[in-house]
Amino acid sequence: MDLQKRTAPAPAAELRASDADRDRIADILRDALAEGRLTSDEHAERVEGVLAARTVGELEVFIRDLPAGHPRRAAPAAARPVPADADDHVVAVFSSAVRKGRWRAGRRIHAYAVFGSVEIDLSEALFQYQHIVIRAFSVFGSVEVSVPENVSLRGTGGGVLGSFEVDHLDAEDPDAPVVHVDGWAVLGSIEGRPRRGKLVADILDRVHRKVDRSLRRHLEH
Incomplete structure (x- = not known):
């Protein structure tokens, strides 16, 4: 009997967790943060626990209240995890690169x-x-992300002798798009900001033009 106990396979939850197991749970937590299911503090606390977990069962605790922790339950299409492969790459090496205007944004950039x-x-x-x-990723460079005011904006990242600044924004509409900026700045900067409405920008532009005209008239006299 004792021999059978020693040779019987351990339950799946008691198996030692591998690095791949930890990466899988970390990916699920990152997607949950991007979807607004976790706050930044909750995400950081759970990731810290994932790194310290020893068994598969301990890892599963951190996603027990997330849809990805219940694979049998069908999740709505909008809540599907964002793929790891990028739909678009924007690269600037000793140069500049811009995506703006009327363009289709992919799920991962x-x-x-x-x-x-x-x-x-x-x-x-x-x-x-x-x-x-x-x-x-910014190395001796800058990445600037602008979003409209009617979306939610979130960010997680950091800087090494650089700056990572993303203004968190919550849209009034719960079904509004969510943009999540994630990255690292090394001797560089990463910024995420809501862009002011066109009406406000136009008013300020007219005010500046009026001030400039007044100054020119004053200098001419």
Whole structure:
């Protein structure tokens, strides 16, 4: 009997977790953050627990309250995890790269700025998906992301002798698109900002033009 106990396979939950198991759970948590299911603090706390987990069962605890933790339950199409492969790459090496105007934004965009600048402007973009992830890397460069005011904006990342600044924005409409900026800045910068409405921008532009004309008239006299 004792021999049978020693040779019987251990339950799946008691198996030692591998690095691949931890990466899988971390990916699920990152997608949950992008979808608004977790706050930034909850995400950071759970990722820390994932890194310290020893068994598969301990890992599953961190996704027990998430749809991905219940594979038998069909999730709505909008809540499907964002794919790991990028739909679009925006690369600037000793140069600049811009995505702006009327363009179709994919579910995942990778931006790389190496001694260069990348600008991703979603203020007039066509949103085909509810969740968009922008993975940004800046090395001696800058990545700037602009979104319209009627979407939710979130971000997780950091800087090494650089800056990572993403203004968190919650749209009034719960079904509004969610843009998540994730990345690292090394001696560079990554920024995410809502773009002001065109009406406000036009008013400010007219005010500046009026002030400029007044100053020119004053100098001429």
